[in-house]
Amino acid sequence: MIRTLGFGLPRLGPNLEYKRLLEGFWSGLLSQEKLLAGLQELEGLRATAYREAVDLHPAGELSLYDPMLDLAVALGLYAAPAGDLEAYYALARGNGALPLRKWFGTNYHYLVPRLPERPQYAPRPGWFPYPIGAPQEEGLPTLIGPYTLVRLAQNPPASPMEVQAHLEALGEAYGELLGWAGGRTVLLQEPALGLDGAGDHLSWLLPVYRTLAERTPLVLLTYYLPLEPGVAEALAQLPLKGLGLVYQPGSPLPHPAPGTALVLGVVEGNGVWRTDLAALQEALTPVVEAGQEVWLTSKAPLFHLPWRVAEPLPPGLEGRLAFAVERLKELSLLKGLLLGEGNPEAQAWHTPPLPWDRVPSPIPPSRPSRQVRRQGQKDLGLPPFPTTTIGSFPQTQELRALRRRLRSGQLDPAAYRARIQEAIRENIRLQEELGLDVLVHGEPERSDMVEFFAERLEGFHTTQGGFVLSYGSRVWRPPILFAPPKRRGSLVLEETLYAQSLTPKPVKAILTGPITLAAWSYLPQGVGFRETVLALAEALREEVKEVAAQGIRMVQVDEPALLEKLPLRERERPGYLEVVREAFLRVVGDLPPGVQVHLHLCYSDYAALRPFLEAMDPDVVSLEGARQDPSFLEALADLPVDLGPGAFDVHSPLEARVEEILARLQGYLRHLPPERLWVNPDCGLKTRKPEEAVANLRNMVEATKKLRERMGGKDADRT
Incomplete structure (x- = not known):
């Protein structure tokens, strides 16, 4: 017997129904009754999608x-x-x-x-x-x-x-x-x-x-x-x-024991390239002919994919992609092949991979010693416990509307650029008013920390509606990398230079790192993770060199996916560590010692993180900490790197009081020497309302002032 089992169909729904329901309830626009009724309706829609394609599916999955x-x-x-x-x-x-x-x-x-x-x-x-409510009958x-x-x-x-x-x-x-x-x-x-x-x-x-x-x-x-x-x-x-x-x-x-079916994960659940069904038919036929009951399913839950392929694709990608609904269809097509049903669509479903032609450049030499770098960065003049943010400021409805108008052709690029500069001016003014020490331009032009770069690199395809759930109601649109990435022009230089022209304080140039770009994109067909990461690092390297040549003194590489991609099997980890080390060196290895290199991470097992920080050797690391006991820093305490564990939780709408932040910072100082502590939020402020972000940043700066006074180094230079 052959059956098909689908599971993990995206709870977002085909049109972000899940996101709208949760956010409507949290904002007070929906009652609890309407939330639950909406979720039940969505569950019914998902059940219908399962029924139309597979024999079996979960109930109560939402x-x-x-x-x-x-x-x-x-x-x-x-x-x-x-x-x-x-x-x-x-x-x-x-x-x-x-x-x-x-x-x-x-x-x-x-x-x-x-x-x-x-x-x-x-x-x-x-x-x-x-x-979420009443049980389903199926x-x-x-x-x-x-x-x-x-x-x-x-x-x-x-x-x-x-x-x-x-x-x-x-x-x-x-x-x-x-x-x-x-x-x-x-x-x-x-x-x-x-x-x-x-x-x-x-x-x-x-x-x-x-x-x-x-x-x-x-x-x-x-x-x-x-x-x-x-x-x-x-x-x-x-x-x-x-x-x-x-x-x-x-x-x-x-x-298996008699009566036990083998439920075989045969199609991808977190990749987008169509499955070679003919090859699977050949491999599975002996199992079926031996009389074993087989259920066909995916190798991972389907919520790692968008709902379905529903947009025009560029030349070369047509007929190559499969999202969640198409994965269910693949199971049905494969079942038909194994049952001997002649189906031309199943036979022609898969297309061989596109070519991947890339010649890597030599690896840069190791960066100067930490002592040399500290000497080169003394003139930055940072105070004790420097305050900064991770990069993004709240993405308002106005900014999202601007991007939609630009994409639809209703707003010309020059007008769009002027509005973005206006937002940058406001972000710089706000940070100076709050008293932050190291500033950011606020990323008003970025829809997403990966999608933004994918749109500016050759080799990527970005979708308009291919959303995937990250947590809660937070979504992103994973780009699809199908050819070697190449830098078209400026990635972050233009906005960073404009922000720096508005203030005497240092402004960080912020780039998403190659590990995260690869982790949060769909990888090219037939190309390994290492090859993809190093190709992305080369594209970023050109931008970083130009940023430094234009006088920017701080470069931040965001790698929130660093430990996300740590192999789950211990034997594969040394190879991954080497990939991370080489990729980071390819991005920042050409920078002079006077340029301070920041690395941003979040939601990590910090004991597992230590060997990566030793290999990458950044100057400053900002990381998530507000939801953890400060003792997590023990794993990193003796590393010769400055650390910025989160002063407040950016994923909560609640205001963190000054006393609460101060207590957290003092807790960090039980595990870190004062000269190594930076003060920053857990992560970017993109998802917060402006008033929430301002209140927490103001309290963070005030708590830092109190800490400086208590430590007796109110105006002392950090170095």
Whole structure:
């Protein structure tokens, strides 16, 4: 038997319905009743899209904000009774909100729950399997599994005994949750089974899964990573309805217990190039002919893709792309091929990759020593605890309307440029009024930190409506890189020079780094990550050299995706570290010692970050910290680099009081020497309202003044 299973269809919907519903509720324009009614309608729309293409799909898949938060609430880790959306959303965006972290090497951010100190859980009715309202009559109830929760928590168990205790307690809690599914087949998502170390936990995991599978029909779904052979074979012996695996043509498949289907991830869930269905047909035919029940699915949830290909494409890309809806169609086409149905569309679905012709330039020599650089930067005259921002200022409706008018031809480029300069003047005036020490131009011209650069580099295609969810209601449009990137003209030089002409204070030139450009774009067909990153670094290198030649003394490279792309398998990490080191050197290696190099990161495991900072050797690093205990800095305390851990949380609409910011800065100083501390927000201010940004920046500067007074260095030069 062959069936098709779709999962992870974008909860954004085809026209950003999800984003509008959440933001309407948060702004007070929608009542809770209208929010839930709108979400139920969206869930019905998604169910229809599944029904039209595949045999099986999840039910209750649509989260109120984040599935990991839903799970934490369902298990009683946080006080948010069913129906209390105020308490629920406080965990996501209020005071004391849970920290955000990247989900399995993707740009989706999940809210990171904290496990109880003692392994005790109190499941709550009403959160599983239908957190948004009435249950559907079709579909497989779904939730994240216990092992993924344990591995991805803020405080994963440290010892084998603790792992065992939590898994056993979670097994009982999940037994109660699955009982609420009413005997229907449950889709239990366990991507963490592909992580290193999963085999060491099998002796405790297998009894948990066995007990759950004996209580209710269970499909254990893994994705992103292929399982180690021993792990796959052990799981295959469980009495499961189905076992989901990332399929690797040529690799042996496990031999499942009777009645267990192999659920094979065969099409991409986070790439956009069409699948070679004919090649898959050839590889899978022996499995089907052997009588094995097979369910065809994707290698990752489909929410990493836009809804569907719905725009005209440039020459060379036509007939090559597949977004979420097209991935569902691929599953149906592949099923038809395996069943022997003659289908010309399936046979002609795939097109060979476009050529990629690029000759790399020599790697620049290493940067001057830190001592030489510090001497060259003394004349910057920075005070103790320099204050700055990460780069972006609030993106108002007026700025978005300006870009729409420019793209539609209603506004000529000269008029657009004049309005952007007006916004830059206002941003500089505001920063000087607030008393910031290192200024930014505010990025009014940038729609997105990746899309903006993609539009100015040859080799990229950018969409108008290809949105993907990042977290909450935050979206971005991943560009598609299809040819070697080349710099057309100025990327950041024009706006940075204009901003610097308005103030005697230093202005940072801010560029998105090559790792993040590659991570938040769809990679070229048939080209590896390393080759893509180094090609992007070369394009940025030209801009950085020109910025410095024009007298700009500070260059900031934004790499929020640095640890996002850290390989999930330990054996692959040394190679990635070398790629990061070489790429950063290619971007900034030609800069003279008097140019201060800043690196911006966010939402990282900072212990894992340390070797990258040692290899990259920036002068200043700004990073997220407001949702974490200051002790996270211990991992970086003795590095000879200045650090700017976040003074306030940019992802909350709440105002951070002066005393709160001051206490946070003093907490940082328990782990850092004063001469190494910078003061800045967690991240850019793009998503905040202007009044929210101004209030927090004013409080940040005031807290810094108080800190300088208490430290006795109010006007002393930093160097």
